[in-house]
Amino acid sequence: MPNALHDFLGPTPTLDFHHPEIERLVSGRRWQEQPPTLRVQAIHDFVRDEIPFGCNESDGVPASKVLSDGYGWCNTKTTLVMALLRAAGLPTRFRAGTVHKELQRGAIPVLLMKLVPEQLIHSWRRSSLRIAASHFFTFMASRKEAKPNHPRPDPRRI
DSSP: OOHHHHTTTSOOSSOOTTSHHHHHHHHHHTGGGSOHHHHHHHHHHHHHHHSOBOOOSOTTOOHHHHHHHTOBOHHHHHHHHHHHHHHTTOOEEEEEEEEEGGGGBTTBOHHHHTTSOSEEEEEEEEEEEEGGGTEEEEEOOSSTTOOOSSOOOOGGGO
16 A cells, blocks of 8 residues: 555544544444445444534544544544544545634534634545545534535445
């Protein structure tokens, strides 16, 4: 495997996918047995649908802490999705940018909105589905209402 993709498979301090609870979840859901496109979608849907939106103690908490907290926001949910994907054998990489705080209206309590800076860091991850071609798809898994920002990939076309 090219080094570039190998770099997107390893653990980091926040992507602690060798943690027993993460390994138990991945094996219990049998995600590694699914084709890559379905694996990505299943993990994305799990975090989107089963990990409610909420603020963790910081953006730098490891994925195992996000899982044990049982909630997260865009940055910490990204950490969890990335760890689950890497545990399931799929390369992922981190992406971030700034967004205006209005995009968080409804997710942040009204009284706190006045304290929130105008620009916030928002993160997402990219996953390689065609490893040989280094083709990356982007998904976001923050609020339950969020959807992948690309249509679901058709497994027959990948």
